Amino acid sequence: MxxxxxxxxxxxxxxxxxxxxxxxxxxxxxxxxxxxxxxxxxxxxxxxxxxxxxxxxxxxxxxxxxxxxxxxxxxxxxxxxxxxxxxxxxxxxxxxxxxxxxxxxxxxxxxxxxxxxxxxxxxxxxxxxxxxxxxxxxxxxxxxxxxxxxxAPTGEESLxxxxxxxxxxxxxxxxxxxxxxxxxxxxxxxxxxxxxxxxxxxxxxxxxxxxxxxxxxxxxxxxxxxxxxxxxxxxxxxxxxxxxxxxxxxxxxxxxxxxxxxxxxxxxxxxxxxxxxGGKSPNLVFADCKDLDRVAEHAAAAIFHNQGEVCIAGSRLLVENSIRERFVGKVLAAAERMQPGDPLDPASFMGAMVDQTQYQRVLDYIRQGVEEGATLRAGGQALDIEGAKGLFIGPTVFDGVTDTMAIGREEIFGPVLAVFGFDTEEEAVRLANDSDYGLAAGLWSQDIDRIMRVTRRLRSGQVFVNNWADMDQTVPFGGVKQSGNGRDKSHHSLEEYSDLKTVWMTLAT
The missing domain is CATH 3.40.605.10 (Aldehyde Dehydrogenase; Chain A, domain 1)
Structure with a gap:
């Protein structure tokens, strides 16, 4: 240098x-x-x-x-x-x-x-x-x-x-x-x-x-x-x-x-x-949350971080209908602060899509979401960034998404958020689990009884409660269903890269 x-x-x-x-x-x-x-x-x-x-x-x-x-x-x-x-x-x-x-x-x-x-x-x-x-x-x-x-526990004649x-x-x-x-x-x-x-x-x-x-x-x-x-x-x-x-x-x-x-x-x-x-991770927000501004900021970052090119991106936002309109408005405000910019500018929250293929894939999904009848609340188009000639797409939010729409079921791997509404805890769990994937899930609530019930029922390799992806090297990372079978991080990953060998000794008596 x-x-x-x-x-x-x-x-x-x-x-x-x-x-x-x-x-x-x-x-x-x-x-x-x-x-x-x-x-x-x-x-x-x-x-x-x-x-x-x-x-x-x-x-x-x-x-x-x-x-x-x-x-x-x-x-x-x-x-x-x-x-x-x-x-x-x-x-x-x-x-x-x-x-x-x-x-x-x-x-x-x-x-x-x-x-x-x-x-x-x-x-x-x-x-x-x-x-x-x-x-x-x-x-x-x-x-x-x-x-x-x-x-192993054995008798005195063996080890x-x-x-x-x-x-x-x-x-x-x-x-x-x-x-x-x-x-x-x-x-x-x-x-x-x-x-x-x-x-x-x-x-x-x-x-x-x-x-x-x-x-x-x-x-x-x-x-x-x-x-x-x-x-x-x-x-x-x-x-x-x-x-x-x-x-x-x-x-x-x-x-x-x-x-x-x-x-x-x-x-x-x-x-x-x-x-x-892959993943199509659900992020469940219940009406008893105390600080909706904080939750909205995290919910937006969960999908727009790294341009949405994240396997555990919180791409399905499930919101209790009694707070849905108010909460989505807060998410939209947060998304407005997460616009893409020159990746070499430390102030940029998002950068460019990785290549032309991924760029076009995301735009095609956005077009399909509109055609399927979802309500486009923000974004939805390519952006020109001053001083750059790259592949930029702004934060995109769809509301009124159903579990039959492609944008609500398929992994897009881009900055596209699909918002669902629910009325009951049972409906929220059903929507969350209605997916081929099971990599991650989020749950926002102040009710400890609900937290314990729902976390046990979510079919996911990891569940984030009142946070999104706050974890470190001490806990395993991986999924269930079609999100895979391996675990990264923690001592459990060391177990995957080694074989067990049994040695049985007969001792002189």
Whole structure:
């Protein structure tokens, strides 16, 4: 980094100056990371990654395919069998991962900026993601030497031990909406448990993963333990899923792709598959809430944060009819304060949609919502942002939505809120559970009896009571139904990346 480039960017101009420095010519890496070396794809193929806020090319990135996957799996297996990482002590792995977290902390502005440029999110949001990613790596580093095995209850003539051992080679396929944070959620526990990890970042946001690879090498991860294969899901992603040498597949992304990956696991070696898939999360607001202004602010942020490109976005707002009109008015006022802007401006709440495909998908859903008879209360169109030539859509609110409308049932992955009304608690629970998904749910009420009743009845992997997504590394994250079967974060994710081994000893008597 040159002396003219701010090391601690604060203003819009600071971030713009730092962005000008992040180029391939200045050392930005866009090649695959295989066997501790940055290399071109085996066939030389590349794809273009764009800045969705400006349309400008960021880099030509190596586009890996089956040959690259085969090489990486072989390297990962060799690294695992060597024992340099897999059989190292928990304390040794802890030390390396803590060094990695420190390096991420030292380079947090650069890493956050890469995610902002690559997928359009505001830098302020990306900095929050970085805090989560660093915290995740540190949490699992600190956890690994504090988890004990088990001794089974036996008679004096036997000793039964239950040990946890790493799985082997883990392939992690991560999404584009929270590139580095989702990466940390996957690789943190997998590496801490002693596995070799192959990361396949989204082709829409690969740059921070490749920068992270440089940091893992600097942190001291043994050769071949961590590799990065940029490319497309239908090429290198499919190859990893079908590989007989991959022992576990960890995925965050759409439900449709998750189903394909489970099929590939069955067609190959029955590898473990942990999925965190789509969502259409309900946010229930009862009339007994004390501070409707606060609730409305949270309800708006629950859908408009990160441009609505969030798996747990509170995209279905269920409001008790006695306060519905008043409450929706407060949500509209909050939405007005959450308009998109230049992602490099720290004041921008929202940024650009990730690419033209997602941009058009959201606009198509908005048009369909109008055609289906929902009432458009705010937004609904593309926006032009001064000084930018990107893919911006403002906060959009539909009222009068029913459970037969596409905007009320299907995951849009954009800043589109669907408002439903209800009269009774029973109706609210029925509407909330009437979904293929079960990733998250919110509940706002001051009635503790109602809270206990409703939280137990909601079919969801996580329920937020009088908040939305206020959680940390100590609790698991994941869903039920077609939102998947895996759990990120907490000690439970470490369990997913290890196998149980029973050792039964017969003792001399």
């Amino acid at each position: 040159t002396h003219s480039t701010p090391s601690n960017p604060v203003t819009h101009a600071d971030w713009q100056a730092l962005a000008e420095h992040l180029t391939v010519e200045a050392g930005l890496e866009a090649r695959a990371y295989i066997d501790d070396t940055f290399v071109d794809a085996a066939d030389g193929a590349t794809f273009t990654t764009l800045n969705p806020a400006t349309g400008e090319t960021l880099a030509e990135v190596a586009s890996c395919d089956a040959a690259d996957a085969e090489t990486a799996v072989s390297v990962a297996r060799r690294a695992f069998e060597s024992g340099a990482w897999s059989r190292s002590s928990p304390g040794e792995r802890k030390a390396v991962l803590l060094r990695l977290a420190d390096l991420m902390e030292a380079h947090k502005h650069e890493l956050a900026l890469l995610d902002s440029l690559d997928m359009g999110k505001p830098v302020s949001s990306a900095m929050g993601d970085m805090a989560g990613a660093i915290g995740c790596i540190r949490h699992h580093a600190e956890s690994i030497d504090k988890l004990y095995g088990e001794i 039964g031990l239950v040990l946890r051992e790493p799985l082997g080679v883990v392939a992690s396929i991560v999404p584009w909406n929270f590139p580095l944070m989702m990466t940390a959620w996957k690789i943190g526990p997998a590496l801490a448990a002693g596995n070799s990890v192959i990361l396949k970042p989204s082709e829409k946001s690969p740059l921070s993963a490749l920068r992270l690879a440089q940091l893992t090498r600097e942190a001291g991860l043994p050769r071949g333990v961590f590799q990065v294969l940029p490319g497309f899901g239908h090429t290198v992603g499919k190859a990893l899923a079908l590989s007989m040498g991959v022992d576990c597949l960890a995925f965050t992304g759409s439900t449709g792709v998750g189903k394909q990956l489970m099929q590939y696991a069955g067609q190959s070696n029955l590898k473990k598959v942990f999925l965190e898939c």
